[in-house]
Amino acid sequence: MAEELPWPQVPIGNKNHANAAVVIIGGGISGMCVAIDLLKRNKCRNFIILEKSAAYLQRVAQKFQLLQHFRFNTSVVDAKWDEGAHKWKVHVKTVPGGKQAEYNPDYEIKADFLVSAVGQLNVPQWPEIPGVETFKGKKMHSARWDWSYDLADKKTALVGNGCTAVQILPEIAKVAKHVTVFQRTPNWVVPRLDAPVSATWRNIYRYVPGVMARKRAAIMDFKELAYAFVASADSDVSKMFTSMSKEMLRNQLPNRPDLHEKLIPKYQLGCKRIISSDDYFPALGQDNVTLETRPIDHIEGNSVKVFGSNGEIVSAQDNYDLLVCATGFKTVDVMHPIQLYGKNGRHIGDVWKDGAKAYYGITVEDMPNFGMLYGPNTNLGHNSIILMIEAQSRYINGLITPVLEARNRGRALSLTPKKERVEAYNAQIQEELQHSTFNDPNCQSWYKNEKGVITNNWSRTVVEYQKMVEDVNFEDFVVEGSGRDEAERRKTIHVGRVREESSVSDRTLLIGAVSTAAVVGGWFLRNSRYLQRIRPR
Structure with a gap:
């Protein structure tokens, strides 16, 4: 029975409908990634996924039994940090016309940790054309x-x-x-x-150990190599792509x-x-x-x-x-249209009055127990954003771990990134971006805000980002609450990373292929008489 499970393995039910360990805003790729990591890394089912639309990743949701955690047709109006309780109060609205909206049109959910998985590419940008x-x-x-x-x-x-x-x-x-x-x-x-x-290659990928992994790693290696066009317009990679386009x-x-x-x-x-x-x-x-x-x-x-x-x-x-x-999205309005109020009621718009910024693109100044995916300066121009999302999900789950542990001991804990760490990190990233091709004055793009600040893109490779966030360092945070002693003693949590780049050598792959061929060949030799008996005549 669910009631017999230890907290936070207990799923949200009718009795605790408005209380959750974690609230995730958004049920797309990012939101589901965090939810899956909650299950795997924190053994936590005490979470809610708020989704204003319907879930389009049905097979993933069914595989990991996530549908019970979704509240569809539900939008977030605002979220406010409660200093005394060390919790977020999330004000949500249900879509008019539904049965739930008749008896529960809007309500408040209390959560120990809040995750934004709303992304940057979801609110359409209509062209500013008269008429x-x-x-x-x-x-x-x-x-x-x-x-x-x-x-x-x-x-x-x-x-x-x-x-x-x-x-x-x-x-x-x-x-x-x-x-x-x-x-x-x-x-x-x-x-x-x-x-x-081809059918031949599909069979090779399916049956020869290591080939599919090698193929995937080769794609990753090429994509990471392509970063050179971001670093320099005069790079060989940039010249190669330019030539390819013209040809x-x-x-x-x-x-x-x-x-x-x-x-x-x-x-x-x-x-x-x-x-x-x-x-x-x-x-x-x-x-x-x-x-x-x-x-x-x-x-x-x-x-x-x-x-x-x-x-x-x-x-x-x-x-x-x-x-x-086909005019894109409101990309520089990160978190749009959700209103977030952190420490001392400070609005996130005030934090970001000079442009959106976050520590590692994940945590925000004066916003305790809060993490975001696909946040400021984590977009890419050369590789898959899912690689960044997976790294961010691990990091966020590393932050969630001590918060859950504190609550399990009947205590409260809040983690807020130190202002000086946020400022130093973003100063470094912006300095690097000034020398990138993203900053070419000859074009405007959705990478920049109206002041010309590049608020969207990451300045290095994916692997560099993954390595940077594979450890949660609690010295980067202001740790508060009755459960802070344990977190401060812990100092770091290693969350690791998914290694996509080459790790299997061609020699090892060849040995694997030969071994597979030997096994298959041996099977055919041992069963040749049987095969002859069943062969159609």
């Missing part, structure tokens, strides 16, 4: 796609040419009557090299020199996100696709008005059926 609100046809944002709308034979205006637009265009161009792509600034596009995996453009659009000049950026590779695609350039070359590079002035009725060559206002085309805004 976009009054467009007369169908309008949708790429992050809020209406799958019920039939794209066939529609005249479509696609505003934006970033990563999302590059994925959308080749698909809608297959069925649309015409598509106009409105490009403000070109992007560096490199080959994706996406191709089917692909010439090969895929050999008869469209008019597009070449429009599609080659004037800024350093890496300043904006590099895009991987094999089919974007060919889509732009289709007869039913037009690349529009004249600046948009406004939207009027079903038309998009642009500046002509002499400054006059003209229609790019008339009578668009569909307006697709």
Whole structure:
């Protein structure tokens, strides 16, 4: 029975509906990663996952029995730190129309530790174009796609040419009557090299020990090598990617020199996100696709008005059926729209008035017992963000451990990053970023805030980040509460890291392959007579 389990292994039930050891805001990849680590590392099931939508990672949720911890259609209004109780008071609202909203439209949850897994790419950024609100046809944002709308034979205006637009265009161009792509600034596009995996290689990956791990490690090694374009625009890697992009453009659009000049950026590779695609350039070359590079002035009725060559206002085309805004997200508003109040009621907006910042991108000044994933300066331009999330989840669980242990002894504990550590860390990161390609003055990107401060990106490699956060050092924190003695004596908690880079040599891999071949060959020899008997004639 659940009631017989020791705390915090007891799941949240009706009796403790509004009390939890840990509250996780967001049920996507980051939130589930923290939840899984809570189970594995802290043997904790006394947590709640608050999700304003539905969980899209169903197989993961079912595998780790996470669905019982979810409260769907629930949004967080604000969270306030209670100094006396050493707990967070999380004010939540349920979506109107549901059964729960009828009797419990909003309520408060008390938690020993609060985790933000809301990410940076979830709130759509609509373009600031006059008249976009009054467009007369169908309008949708790429992050809020209406799958019920039939794209066939529609005249479509696609505003934006970033990563999302590059994925959308080749698909809608297959069925649309015409598509106009409105490009403000070109992007560096490199080959994706996406191709089917043959049956032979699928079997090798499945049955030969070490091959799949080696393949994955090789991808990791290449991605980490690609960091060189972030460190220097003059690096060999940067020159290689630049050459690849230009060569692909010439090969895929050999008869469209008019597009070449429009599609080659004037800024350093890496300043904006590099895009991987094999089919974007060919889509732009289709007869039913037009690349529009004249600046948009406004939207009027079903038309998009642009500046002509002499400054006059003209229609790019008339009578668009569909307006697709592939214009990204409110990326610099970390934690948006949640209101957080920490020590002495200090609002997180005050902490971040000069730009979002955090210690290791995880913990925030004056915010006790709080951790965030995909926080300030943890985004990447060269590798997978999931690698960063996994490292952050381990670190956060390392912070949670002494808090749970203190409560288990009937005591309270709070951990707040020291201001001087936060300041020193961020000063160092910003200094490094000033010399990176992210800081190229010739382009603007979502990596920077309105003051030009790079608040999103990490300045080094993934492996360097993983090594940096594989130990929780309690000397970096202000430790308070009746349970602080034990935490202070402990000094550090080693949480380790997931090693993705090469660890198996080619020689070891070869030995594994030979061994497997020997085993399989021996089996066939031993069973040859049996195989002959069952072979069809």
